[in-house]
Amino acid sequence: MTYPDFTISKGEKVALIGNSGAGKSTLIRILTGELTDYDGDIYLDSHNYQEISLKSLQNIFALIPQKAHLFKDTLRTNLTLGRSVDKDVFKEVLTFAHVDKFIDKGLDTTFQDDLSGGQAARIAIARELLGNKPIVIMDEAVSNLDKTTAIDIERKLLQKNELTVIMITHHLYDENRALFDQIIKL
Ligand SMILES: Nc1ncnc2c1ncn2[C@@H]1O[C@H](COP(=O)(O)OP(=O)(O)OP(=O)(O)O)[C@@H](O)[C@H]1O
Numbered sequence: 001m002t003y004p005d006f007t008i009s010k011g012e013k014v015a016l017i018g019n020s021g022a023g024k025s026t027l028i029r030i031l032t033g034e035l036t037d038y039d040g041d042i043y044l045d046s047h048n049y050q051e052i053s054l055k056s057l058q059n060i061f062a063l064i065p066q067k068a069h070l071f072k073d074t075l076r077t078n079l080t081l082g083r084s085v086d087k088d089v090f091k092e093v094l095t096f097a098h099v100d101k102f103i104d105k106g107l108d109t110t111f112q113d114d115l116s117g118g119q120a121a122r123i124a125i126a127r128e129l130l131g132n133k134p135i136v137i138m139d140e141a142v143s144n145l146d147k148t149t150a151i152d153i154e155r156k157l158l159q160k161n162e163l164t165v166i167m168i169t170h171h172l173y174d175e176n177r178a179l180f181d182q183i184i185k186l
C-alpha cells in the first residue's frame with residue numbers, strides 16, 4: 001500500500017481515517033517501530049527512523065490498540081504495569097478513562113476474563129495514559145464504548161494541549177470534529 005506524505009507537529013491532534021483494510025493499523029505499527037520493513041522515509045524531529053532505537057520509540061508512543069490486552073493479574077497491575085504511580089494522578093486517570101465506574105469489586109481483584117470489551121478498553125486507555133508518553137495513538141480504542149462515554153474520553157484527550165494525539169477512527173463525532181488540527185485519509 002502507498003501512504004500519502006504527511007507531517008504531524010508537536011501537540012497536534014490528528015484523525016486518521018480510511019476504509020477497513022486501508023492500512024491504518026499497519027501505519028501505526030510502522031510508526032511505533034513494530035514493523036521495520038517499508039519503503040520511504042520517516043523522520044522524528046530531524047532523525048531518520050532508521051537511526052532511532054525501538055526502545056526510544058517505545059518511550060515516546062503510547063498505543064491504545066484496537067483490541068485491549070489484559071493480563072490475568074489484578075486490575076491494579078493491569079493499570080500500573082508495576083510502575084510507581086502518584087496516588088492523585090492514578091485517581092485522576094481512572095476518572096478520565098471512566099474506569100472508576102466499574103471497579104466496585106476493587107482494584108485488587110484478579111482479572112478472569114470477566115470484563116466487557118468496553119471495560120477492557122477503558123483499562124487500556126487508563127494504562128497508557130499512566131505511562132505519560134508525549135504521543136498517544138488511539139486505534140479505534142473507544143469503538144466498544146457507548147457514544148456518550150466515547151465522545152467524553154475523546155474530547156478530554158483532544159483537549160490536552162501538551163499531547164500529540166493520533167486517533168484512528170471510523171466515526172468522527174461531530175461533537176469533537178473541531179478539536180482536530182488535521183485529518184489524514186488513507
Ligand atoms: N500481518 C499481516 N500480514 C499480511 N497482511 C496483513 C497483515 N496485517 C495486515 N495485513 C493486510 O494489510 C491491509 C491493511 O490492514 P490494516 O490492519 O492496516 O487495516 P486498517 O486500515 O487498520 O483496517 P481496519 O479499519 O479494519 O482496522 C489489509 O489488507 C490486511 O489484510
Ligand SMILES: [Mg+2]
Nearest residue numbers: 024025026066
Ligand atoms: Mg485497524
